[in-house]
Amino acid sequence: MSAGPRPCVEAYAERRARLATKLRAESAGLLLFGGELQTRANDTEFRFRPDSDFHYLTGLEEPGAVMLLRPGRDDGASPPRLTLFVRPHDRDAEIWSGRRVGPEGARERYGATEAYALDELDERLPGLLDGCETVYLPVGRWPQLDATLARAVTSLRRRNREGTTPPLRYGEAADLIGEDRIIKDAAGLDSLRRAIDISAAGHLAAMRQGRPGVWEYQLEALLEYEFRRRGSSGPGYGSIVGSGDNATILHYVDNRDQLRAGEVILIDAGAEWDYFSGDITRSWPVSGRFTPEQRAVYEVVLAANLAGIERAVVGGNIELIHEACLEVLCEGIAQLGLIDASAEEIRAKDLYKRFYMHRTSHWLGVDVHDAGRYTIGGTPRPFTPGQVLTVEPGLYIAADTEDVPEGFRGLGIRIEDDVLIRPEGPEVLTAAVPKAIGALEEIIGTERG
Ligand SMILES: [Mn+2]
The missing domain is CATH 3.40.350.10 (Creatinase/prolidase N-terminal domain)
Incomplete structure (x- = not known):
């Protein structure tokens, strides 16, 4: 290679x-x-x-x-x-x-x-x-x-x-x-695409190998093997491989537990190519099938991810993406009964922060959290062609959250894509890694078949 x-x-x-x-x-x-x-x-x-x-x-x-x-x-x-x-x-x-x-x-x-x-x-x-x-x-x-x-x-x-x-x-x-x-030139975009493609290959390999009994560090090693054997210098940041309750720790990098049947695993990892870094997160069921509760939470986060990406257009901005994701997440939190309040109240009173405590996007490039101003003159910077950013909503329900039904506990889901701003609309650079439930269950299920 x-x-x-x-x-x-x-x-x-x-x-x-x-x-x-x-x-x-x-x-x-x-x-x-x-x-x-x-x-x-x-x-x-x-x-x-x-x-x-x-x-x-x-x-x-x-x-x-x-x-x-x-x-x-x-x-x-x-x-x-x-x-x-x-x-x-x-x-x-x-x-x-x-x-x-x-x-x-x-x-x-x-x-x-x-x-x-x-x-x-x-x-x-x-x-x-x-x-x-x-x-x-x-x-x-x-x-x-x-x-x-x-x-x-x-x-x-x-x-x-x-x-x-x-x-x-x-x-x-x-x-x-x-x-x-902040505006990727042709050479930079080539490098970034390559970093992302290699990152995608690592995620796919992890999906194929992840199953009950495998250890988090083994998937970390597999990701990094895929990165390195494709000529990448390695991960652009510490790989996060968290199964079950570990996925509710945002920057979990211990990666030392065993995957157990019935859990969801969250992997946030990206390869570096020519010092540009990919940044991808996927969350999937260790056993190949989501439980009904996991599936319900996953569907909310996926809908938020798609709503966010839709706003990655020229003239849009990072705040508008965050708002679009929050709207979907708050609606979902209310519908699932994770918080006993209306979607409007959950949004207005920031109640969602119990389960969604980070921002939705950051610039991506040479550094995983890339350079470039986020605001200009105190207002969010409008998107222009050539910018690349992440869209990464999530929901994190720690195991000790006693006021939600048990099936939701110990569950962390984040879905993160890298998106290029273009005049004709967003290009999802991370499209090679599946996120639709059917496609995920198929890749995980097939390899176990
Ligand atoms: Mn990120």
Whole structure:
């Protein structure tokens, strides 16, 4: 199985060019850090994952790297200048810890205009920032980057009489880049689709293998096996595999219980591809058939999911999706008698929060909870084509909920899809994973047959 194509160097250059247009207007530069290895215990480290913004703009996945982007001339005749500082080649270090791209590789393979070894950063950065009126950086995300900038600015100020011009303003890079990331470009959408397709394959495998007696961690391992064998770097967030009452714990990641006949299992898991992440939740009966109570709750959540997706249209917004889901959920809670009140009262008095305590949607992209503003000028941001968001209503009835009939207790159901906003209406990117009751029971039932 081939890992498939990754975005080419041009895709990253296009992203930098879009940002350079914004930077040029403010005579600004953008300073980012690529992240560093995080200690796991003693002298072992977690697998490296580059800083999302840094990778989004460079494609480079090496610890320690620093980038500075400055726009070209405003006549558009010169391209943006990308300066990369990377670890230098070091034969001994590379034998132990892997190959390094080196300054030459940074120029040849990553399109850097100029590239230097990291130990030249303090010496060269002041000159590179000279005349840059605004510097964008992710304030506080990487304390060592804040310190690097502070040293460079101090050095420029000290040489002020030589005619150097230190920066006048500092801006938030997370917001600047987030507003670009929120609209998926062609390369980003390709990566996200691939991440979602791999996520879907993992969910299907879990549905086929899940049955009474299997352990939650075995399904977690199966999901991640499917992700990895398809070339994904692994899950984009901690996989949630919760059966029975565990499904009522929103971020249950212990995944250590055994699946029992008659329970519903909730799996919330997504694969990463090129550092874009899928995000899918499905809930299904461990024995292959819902009980009448489980089925009734499932039907309410599914109706809410479908009502929410219907509102994922240009000009809509996340609040309207949430409202549409709440309307269906409150109606269902009333009809099932989970709360002894009318749907209107359940809605108006927020009584539903006993069983539905989270929001319905978030942006999706490089980060599972992706960058980009949710409100603009204090009001919900209207959807525009190219945005991707989740629609994930649920109902969670903990085992110790004594005022509901027993058949409803210890039941958590969430149905989460990833949706692309298009002029012609929503595209459900997660459609490959069934959610209709008949289709679910068929896939689970068939494999057991
Ligand atoms: Mn989600």
